[in-house]
Every structure is written in structure tokens, then in C-alpha cells.
Amino acid sequence: xxxxxxxxxxxxxxxxxxxxxxxxxALGLEFEEASPERVVARLRIGPQxxxxxxxxxxxxYASLAETVASVGAALSAARHDPGSGAVGLENHxxxxxxxxxxxxxxxxxLPQHAGRRTQSWRVAMRDAGDGRELAVANVRLIVVxxxxx
Amino acid sequence: xxxxxxxxxxxxxxxxxxxxxxxxxALGLEFEEASPERVVARLRIGPQxxxxxxxxxxxxYASLAETVASVGAALSAARHDPGSGAVGLENHxxxxxxxxxxxxxxxxxLPQHAGRRTQSWRVAMRDAGDGRELAVANVRLIVVxxxxx
Amino acid sequence: xxxxxxxxxxxxxxxxxxxxxxxxxALGLEFEEASPERVVARLRIGPQxxxxxxxxxxxxYASLAETVASVGAALSAARHDPGSGAVGLENHxxxxxxxxxxxxxxxxxLPQHAGRRTQSWRVAMRDAGDGRELAVANVRLIVVxxxxx
Amino acid sequence: xxxxxxxxxxxxxxxxxxxxxxxxxALGLEFEEASPERVVARLRIGPQxxxxxxxxxxxxYASLAETVASVGAALSAARHDPGSGAVGLENHxxxxxxxxxxxxxxxxxLPQHAGRRTQSWRVAMRDAGDGRELAVANVRLIVVxxxxx
Numbered sequence: 001x002x003x004x005x006x007x008x009x010x011x012x013x014x015x016x017x018x019x020x021x022x023x024x025x026a027l028g029l030e031f032e033e034a035s036p037e038r039v040v041a042r043l044r045i046g047p048q049x050x051x052x053x054x055x056x057x058x059x060x061y062a063s064l065a066e067t068v069a070s071v072g073a074a075l076s077a078a079r080h081d082p083g084s085g086a087v088g089l090e091n092h093x094x095x096x097x098x099x100x101x102x103x104x105x106x107x108x109x110l111p112q113h114a115g116r117r118t119q120s121w122r123v124a125m126r127d128a129g130d131g132r133e134l135a136v137a138n139v140r141l142i143v144v145x146x147x148x149x
Numbered sequence: 150x151x152x153x154x155x156x157x158x159x160x161x162x163x164x165x166x167x168x169x170x171x172x173x174x175a176l177g178l179e180f181e182e183a184s185p186e187r188v189v190a191r192l193r194i195g196p197q198x199x200x201x202x203x204x205x206x207x208x209x210y211a212s213l214a215e216t217v218a219s220v221g222a223a224l225s226a227a228r229h230d231p232g233s234g235a236v237g238l239e240n241h242x243x244x245x246x247x248x249x250x251x252x253x254x255x256x257x258x259l260p261q262h263a264g265r266r267t268q269s270w271r272v273a274m275r276d277a278g279d280g281r282e283l284a285v286a287n288v289r290l291i292v293v294x295x296x297x298x
Numbered sequence: 299x300x301x302x303x304x305x306x307x308x309x310x311x312x313x314x315x316x317x318x319x320x321x322x323x324a325l326g327l328e329f330e331e332a333s334p335e336r337v338v339a340r341l342r343i344g345p346q347x348x349x350x351x352x353x354x355x356x357x358x359y360a361s362l363a364e365t366v367a368s369v370g371a372a373l374s375a376a377r378h379d380p381g382s383g384a385v386g387l388e389n390h391x392x393x394x395x396x397x398x399x400x401x402x403x404x405x406x407x408l409p410q411h412a413g414r415r416t417q418s419w420r421v422a423m424r425d426a427g428d429g430r431e432l433a434v435a436n437v438r439l440i441v442v443x444x445x446x447x
Numbered sequence: 448x449x450x451x452x453x454x455x456x457x458x459x460x461x462x463x464x465x466x467x468x469x470x471x472x473a474l475g476l477e478f479e480e481a482s483p484e485r486v487v488a489r490l491r492i493g494p495q496x497x498x499x500x501x502x503x504x505x506x507x508y509a510s511l512a513e514t515v516a517s518v519g520a521a522l523s524a525a526r527h528d529p530g531s532g533a534v535g536l537e538n539h540x541x542x543x544x545x546x547x548x549x550x551x552x553x554x555x556x557l558p559q560h561a562g563r564r565t566q567s568w569r570v571a572m573r574d575a576g577d578g579r580e581l582a583v584a585n586v587r588l589i590v591v592x593x594x595x596x
Contacts, residue, residue, distance in 0.1 A: 051216075062242065112394060271583070
């Protein structure tokens with residue numbers, strides 16, 4: 001996976017392996033579901049996710065959103081054109097509530113528009129305990145040939 | 150620093166120590182300058198910052214922007230009211246160019262508005278090699294009493 | 299209404315009158331429903347809403363979103379504190395599909411977070427004909443005393 | 448101009464005529480300068496630009512930003528490929544200060560990235576009186592063939 005961009009054959013197994021490397025590995029997320037229609041991942045908050053006030057760093061939510069939206073967009077792009085993938089253009093993350101170490105965040109990405117040239121995904125990040133939204137994000141991506149990145 | 154929110158006496162030394170803990174420590178950034186008017190930090194890109202295509206993960210830029218804007222906003226808030234700090238409301242990051250392992254990113258945060266209730270900071274993230282912008286971000290923050298977070 | 303900020307007694311009748319003045323009057327929207335939990339407005343697209351390519355100007359969606367989110371936030375703020383209202387901090391509008399003259403756009407605003415200090419609303423703007431999303435927006439607002447604006 | 452999308456021959460004269468039609472005409476802006484490197488327009492605030500509290504409606508800033516960024520992007524796209532133009536993907540507008548009737552707003556759009564597939568423009572909107580920023584915007588656009596819109 002580390003040498004291969006996500007393709008149409010992208011499996012949860014392959015994603016799980018990819019999640020152990022690079023920035024996803026540093027974040028520590030786990031994929032739970034991945035299809036062109038929906039991507040879900042979980043993140044158990046530890047001290048390595050906090051900012052100095054002791055709450056989850058805003059960058060953690062933005063990063064989590066970027067990952068799940070990118071996986072969904074890559075799966076969607078590959079369905080139309082097996083050799084294609086997607087990279088982010090814009091990530092807008094809105095912070096709604098604070099969370100602390102010990103919390104578990106569930107990120108769910110759904111497509112708002114899955115075009116041939118660009119895609120827009122909305123990501124809701126909820127506290128697994130009470131289901132409340134901690135943050136939401138809008139991620140815009142462009143469909144690309146990975147060898148042209 | 151890990152127990153104390155940034156205060157008016159926040160020094161580069163204190164920031165350097167704080168940058169070694171939590172999510173900032175996971176990112177690996179180094180502060181170079183920090184005042185209510187300008188915050189600069191550097192990040193040397195390694196394999197732990199990449200997404201599966203081998204380029205810097207968008208979340209790295211969003212996280213870096215969140216950190217430098219938050220430090221600047223905390224310093225600015227504390228100047229008006231020593232006990233106050235700032236937390237993020239919105240982070241909008243625009244990705245302009247890709248970078249790879251070995252690159253060094255310099256993030257510079259400047260205030261667009263430093264109000265008593267909210268602040269807006271713009272962050273430019275440039276390739277230290279050629280000076281070109283890799284990403285820019287707008288971060289909106291609310292001034293808070295850290296004990297009320 | 300033109301002299302009075304929205305208050306808890308804000309009725310659809312009052313909103314309808316306010317929609318005939320200022321920028322809302324220039325837009326030409328009609329309110330259909332307005333409560334602290336949901337605001338709906340309609341806009342019939344005419345030549346005055348188009349950009350030079352003959353499709354709806356992006357600013358129309360952003361403006362529509364700003365209006366419905368602001369009305370909802372003002373109603374929500376006034377419920378907690380009768381003298382308070384809300385003004386926008388950030389408006390992030392995502393364009394999904396194009397529409398032309400003759401289309402009718404229905405904007406629905408729902409609260410993502412209705413805090414005492416700030417609020418976040420999501421606005422979906424759909425084609426009344428086929429129900430498809432034309433644009434979505436995230437609007438962040440701050441709760442204010444109108445006499446302090 | 449109303450039938451022709453902006454092309455490489457787009458002149459200030461042509462823009463001035465286009466500014467009298469559609470949503471730009473409803474806004475009432477005046478172009479002052481337009482090139483692939485910089486677009487400037489002015490807007491004199493009247494009662495038709497206000498929201499119910501008596502200050503400029505946030506949608507006015509978002510709309511103004513969308514227009515100047517789109518003109519700049521169209522000029523830039525047409526320089527590379529005479530038949531091409533640009534349409535907006537995302538508009539993120541940050542509100543910094545309020546303004547009232549009688550104020551004059553100057554919007555200046557500068558490219559952050561003028562790629563072959565997408566462009567990113569930053570727009571600063573200032574009070575012509577004191578030069579202070581009232582709002583800033585980031586607009587992302589996609590390069591298109593106008594006949595494919």
C-alpha cells in the first residue's frame with residue numbers, strides 16, 4: 001500500500017495496513033468501513049493528540065477528516081477510472097465541542113458531490129460515547145492520476 | 150507548560166518545551182519566533198508526515214496552521230487580559246502545491262483581526278527552499294479563560 | 299423590523315416584511331419557516347441572480363446561506379437571552395452544481411452547535427425541482443447585543 | 448458581454464458593461480483594474496446592501512469576492528488557453544469589521560495559485576476611508592470551457 005495509491009481493489013485490509021504508516025500511523029486511526037459511498041474511522045484520544053490546554057488539538061480533527069474524505073474520494077474516482085485517485089484542494093474544519101484524553105472519536109465521511117473532476121465530502125466527527133458532534137469538515141478534492149502528482 | 154496555558158510571559162523557551170509534548174510533539178515542529186504580531190515555526194518533513202501517495206498529508210498543514218495561529222492568538226489575548234487564552238473555532242486550509250520528504254516547511258502566522266472576543270489569523274506555509282507557498286490557512290479563534298474550557 | 303433586531307417574538311410575518319428590505323430585498327428571497335431549530339427560505343432565480351456565463355452567481359448561494367443562518371442564530375440566541383442577536387464571523391460556501399434562470403432554490407438551515415457565545419449552522423441549498431443539492435454552507439456566528447454592533 | 452464569457456480580450460470597458468447586468472448589476476460594483484495578476488473593484492454601500500441590524504450583509508462581501516476572484520481567474524485561464532474560463536468551487540469569507548451605509552468598500556483580488564486545473568485567489572476587502580480590512584476571502588475555482596458549464 002505504501003508504494004501503491006488506493007485503487008478500485010482497495011480493501012479494508014489494505015487500508016488497515018496503510019493506516020499504520022505515514023501521518024495516518026502517527027495519528028493512530030483505525031478504519032472501520034470504506035466504500036465510495038461512506039468511510040468510517042475511529043481514533044482513541046491519547047496524550048499525543050492534545051494541545052497545551054489538555055483538549056484535542058484542532059489539527060487532529062482536520063487530519064482525520066482529510067484522511068477519511070481522501071479515502072472515499074479515491075474509491076469513488078477509481079470506480080469511474082481505475083487508475084485515478086484524488087488529492088485535497090481545501091479542508092474546512094469547524095470545531096464544535098472539546099474532547100479530552102480517553103474519548104473515542106468516530107469520523108464518518110459522506111460524499112456531497114462525486115464529480116469526474118472534483119469531489120466534495122462532508123465529515124462528521126462524533127464522540128463515540130454520547131454521539132455528539134465534536135467537529136465537522138468540508139473537504140474538496142480533485143481527481144488525479146497518481147503518477148501526475 | 151503542559152499544566153499552564155500560554156500566558157503573557159510565554160517565552161520561546163516555554164514554547165520550545167511545549168512543542169515537545171502532545172500533538173505538537175507528534176508533529177515535530179520547532180518555534181522560531183512568537184509574539185502577538187507574528188508567530189513562525191518550522192517543520193522538517195519526514196516519512197511520518199506523508200499520505201499514501203508520498204506527499205505531505207493535508208492534515209499536517211492544517212495542524213501546523215492551527216498551532217501557530219493559536220499561539221499568536223493566546224499571546225495577543227493575554228496582552229489584553231493576562232489570564233485569558235484562545236481556542237480555535239474554524240480552520241480553513243487551502244492546499245496549493247505538494248511537498249515531499251526532505252522538504253522544510255516554514256509557517257508564518259499574522260493577525261487579520263485581534264478583537265477582544267474573537268481573533269482571525271492568516272497562516273502562510275512556504276517551502277524553505279524556494280519560498281513558494283505550499284498552503285495557506287485562515288484560523289478563527291475565540292478568546293477564553295482557560296479554566297472555562 | 300428595520301429598526302428592531304430580531305427578537306424572541308420574531309414571526310414569519312415580521313421576517314416576511316424584513317425580507318423586502320435591504321440586501322434580502324435585493325436578493326428576493328421568501329421565508330417559509332423560521333424557528334431556533336430550522337429556517338427555510340425560497341428564492342426564484344431570475345436574470346438578476348446570474349453571473350456572465352448564465353448560471354447562478356456563487357454570491358447568491360453565500361448570501362442566501364448567510365441570511366437563513368443568521369435568522370436561525372438570532373432566534374436561538376434570543377431564546378436564551380431576549381435582548382441578544384447574532385452576527386456572522388465566517389461563511390464557507392461549497393458549490394456543487396450549477397442552476398439557471400427559472401430554477402427555484404430552497405435553503406434549509408439547521409444548527410450544528412447553538413452555544414451561548416458562538417453558533418454554527420449548516421445550510422443546504424437544493425433545487426426545488428429535483429431536490430439535488432446545488433450548494434452547502436457552514437456559517438459561524440457570534441452572539442451579540444445588537445446595540446453593541 | 449452578457450452572451451460572451453470573459454475571454455483573453457476582456458477589457459475594463461467590457462467588464463464595466465458586464466458589471467451592469469446580472470447579479471453584479473444588482474450589487475452595483477465598479478471595476479477599477481483587471482488583469483491575470485490583480486483585480487480591483489469598488490462598491491459604495493447603500494441601504495440595499497444592509498442586513499436588518501443596519502450593517503453590511505455578509506453576503507455582500509462573499510459576492511464581491513466571488514466576482515473579483517472569478518474575473519481574475521478567467522483572465523488567467525484565458526491567457527494559457529484562450530477558450531477557457533473559470534467557475535467557483537468554494538468561497539470562504541471571513542468577516543472582520545462592520546461597515547454601514549455610506550462606506551466605500553475596495554476589493555482587491557490576488558492569485559495564490561494559478562494552476563492549469565484549479566486556481567486559488569485571496570481577496571481583501573477594505574474600507575476606502577481608513578484602509579482597514581472589513582473582510583477577507585479565499586476563493587477556489589476550476590478552469591473550464593464555458594460551453595461545458
